[in-house]
Each structure stands twice: as structure tokens, then as C-alpha cells.
Amino acid sequence: RYEEMLTFADEILLSEEELTPAERNLCASAYKNVVSSRRAELKVVQAMAAKAKEEDSLRESLGKYEAEIEKELTKVCHNLIKLVEEEVIPNKHHIKGAEAIVFFRKMLADFN
DSSP states (O other): HHHHHHHHHHHHHHHSSOHHHHHHHHHHHHHHHHHHHHHHHHHHHHHHHOSSSSSSHHHHHHHHHHHHHHHHHHHHHHHHHHHIIIIIIIOOTTOSSSHHHHHHHHHHHHHO
């Protein structure tokens, strides 16, 4: 369900209202959980590929799946970075106060 949360998180980030700490945390949590699940999938696929040394067809399939996961992971991270850099930070309604500015700068660092 974290994938679905991304849609709502994006809507929250694109809103014209100042974001509450709870809304900021919801958005960060949605992205963090999607990225974490992809990273876990990637580790499993890499472990399976390491064990499948002599099975070329399996290693090839796992390699393709690994590339697909990496592509999805990159897309999610780039989407968040673009959203924060181009929409959230320039929109002064979102970031009133040092705490909000630090939150979004940290978010950029976490997903970069």
C-alpha cells in the first residue's frame, strides 16, 4: 500500500497550504517505505544471483530483474528530488520556519 501512499504524498507536497509536521512525516514515510522495499528486493535478487553461479539462464533473468528494480528505485528517488527542489522549496507556503527547511533539505540528502 506504500505505492498508493506516494500518490497522496505527492498531492500533499503539491498543495498550496503550509505542511504540518504530520504531513511532512507522512510524505517522508511513504517514500522511505517504497525505497526500503525496493532495496530489500534488490538484496534478495543479488543473493539469489550469487548462488546461481552455474545456471546461466537464471542469472540472466535475475540480472534483468535487478536492472528493473534499480530503474524503479531511481525513478522514485528522482521523482521526490524533483518535486522537492522544483515545487516544495520554491513554494514559500510549504516551508515556514527553520524546522521545515531543515526537514526538506534532509529529505533531499536522504534520497540523493
